Amino acid sequence: MQWEVVIGLEVHAQLATESKIFCGASTAYGAAPNTQADLVTLGYPGVLPVLNKDVVVMAAKFGMAVDATVAPRSVFARKNYFYPDLPKGYQISQYELPIVEHGHIDLTLDDGSVKRVGITRAHLEEDAGKSLHENMAGKTGIDLNRAGTPLLEIVSEPDIRSAKEAVNYMRRIHQIVRYLGISDGNMQEGSFRCDANVSVRPVGQAEFGTRAEIKNLNSFRFVEKAIDFEVERQIDLLEDGGEVVQETRLYDSDKDETRSMRSKEEANDYRYFPDPDLLPVEISPEFLEQVKAGMPELPQAKATRFIEQYGLKAADVEVLTSSRATADFFEAVADKADARLAANWVAGELGGALNKDAIEITESRVDADALALLINRISDNTISGKIAKEVFAAMWAGEGSADDIIEAKGLKQITDTGAIEAVVDEVIANNPEQVQQFREGKDKVLGFFVGQVMKATQGKANPGQVNQLLRDKLKG
Ligand code: ADP
Numbered sequence: 001m002q003w004e005v006v007i008g009l010e011v012h013a014q015l016a017t018e019s020k021i022f023c024g025a026s027t028a029y030g031a032a033p034n035t036q037a038d039l040v041t042l043g044y045p046g047v048l049p050v051l052n053k054d055v056v057v058m059a060a061k062f063g064m065a066v067d068a069t070v071a072p073r074s075v076f077a078r079k080n081y082f083y084p085d086l087p088k089g090y091q092i093s094q095y096e097l098p099i100v101e102h103g104h105i106d107l108t109l110d111d112g113s114v115k116r117v118g119i120t121r122a123h124l125e126e127d128a129g130k131s132l133h134e135n136m137a138g139k140t141g142i143d144l145n146r147a148g149t150p151l152l153e154i155v156s157e158p159d160i161r162s163a164k165e166a167v168n169y170m171r172r173i174h175q176i177v178r179y180l181g182i183s184d185g186n187m188q189e190g191s192f193r194c195d196a197n198v199s200v201r202p203v204g205q206a207e208f209g210t211r212a213e214i215k216n217l218n219s220f221r222f223v224e225k226a227i228d229f230e231v232e233r234q235i236d237l238l239e240d241g242g243e244v245v246q247e248t249r250l251y252d253s254d255k256d257e258t259r260s261m262r263s264k265e266e267a268n269d270y271r272y273f274p275d276p277d278l279l280p281v282e283i284s285p286e287f288l289e290q291v292k293a294g295m296p297e298l299p300q301a302k303a304t305r306f307i308e309q310y311g312l313k314a315a316d317v318e319v320l321t322s323s324r325a326t327a328d329f330f331e332a333v334a335d336k337a338d339a340r341l342a343a344n345w346v347a348g349e350l351g352g353a354l355n356k357d358a359i360e361i362t363e364s365r366v367d368a369d370a371l372a373l374l375i376n377r378i379s380d381n382t383i384s385g386k387i388a389k390e391v392f393a394a395m396w397a398g399e400g401s402a403d404d405i406i407e408a409k410g411l412k413q414i415t416d417t418g419a420i421e422a423v424v425d426e427v428i429a430n431n432p433e434q435v436q437q438f439r440e441g442k443d444k445v446l447g448f449f450v451g452q453v454m455k456a457t458q459g460k461a462n463p464g465q466v467n468q469l470l471r472d473k474l475k476g
């Protein structure tokens, strides 16, 4: 039997506000436990929540970025359940009337085709606290610093058809929230995580199969591995005549498996009702216009512009627009140097160096001006592209500017035809056998000669001139 995989993701993006969603307590990460838990966070009786306006602006930005409807009126609801990290006994969320509905994201698949994934809704809610188990000697600690931190929960339609597509979708959401500056997207700190709803059905069947929900996946790799495991598990189960039960599962990354956590609760278990302490959120068209005016250029628009403005290829702009910082860096280089070379260097050599040192482009050891100067030394034939890599490595190691390094190491390209010709003549004279081969039509030995000349000049001969001279002379 052939199986089709069906996936819907619920992505939780922590919104980058200074203070919590319904009170003035700080949202800064990493403080000592319970030092950012004021009376509202602690759920004292009689205290009242006050909505942080920034979260409304941020949700509206997200809604517009994914072509969704930003609701003119949305309502906060209480989702009731008991858990030690939830002092009020309910989470304030949105239920029937979320702030964002009916959006979509266009994914580019491996074969280059475009696939649209629907976004059912995105709603605002508060995060819960954390249970601490380490160094607790048989007890559990509760840290309420995170309680009340604003989240945007982004719910997709069950349009996703593989683990790879799920990762692709999640990366795009991650990219968008970071471009918009509404979330730092830090996955280690839990600021960006997702629940994956996974089911399988026989190919051709119209109804969906029963799904399991894998909770709290906090890396792209875990999303892919957890879904792959879960799909295998469900298919094995069904092929052995069993049934998938609707339940919540946890992914254990050490064992690379998902485990049952609890049976799935239904919405009515939560006794949702509108929170009487909070007014509905009303958004006017004028307010939306204002928010829109403050939105940055988004990744897809940027990619299209880069292709047109700088004559780049679609594959190159993918990397260059991956983050706003990368795009800004590229544009700063392209402003002062050849744009195509700038694209190659930012995506290639610079990207590799950043990866190797595991640092962000904002922390790059070579800044945009310095890289532009290096590229200009390739363009004006002071050095070859190959030598430029050596210069770049020295720049990265802090040895100075491109010009300083070229000077200090004597790397200036030899463009004096006479000087190159002398070396070419010598190499030809020393290798009569290869000359013979070339003249018999073995074009490939040209590479051998180029290599010899480069070796004799420590890579400094201008490659264009070397090729030309060799061809002329070898033809005899
Ligand atoms: P809940 O409120 O129980 O989490 P929802 O109906 O809101 O359930 O759906 C949550 C997520 O599950 C959505 O992303 C949706 O696309 C996805 N989903 C719903 N049904 C299925 C299914 N049969 N297989 C896979 N994903 C599903």
Ligand code: MG
Pocket (backbone or CB within 6 Å): 010, 195
């Ligand atoms: Mg859910």
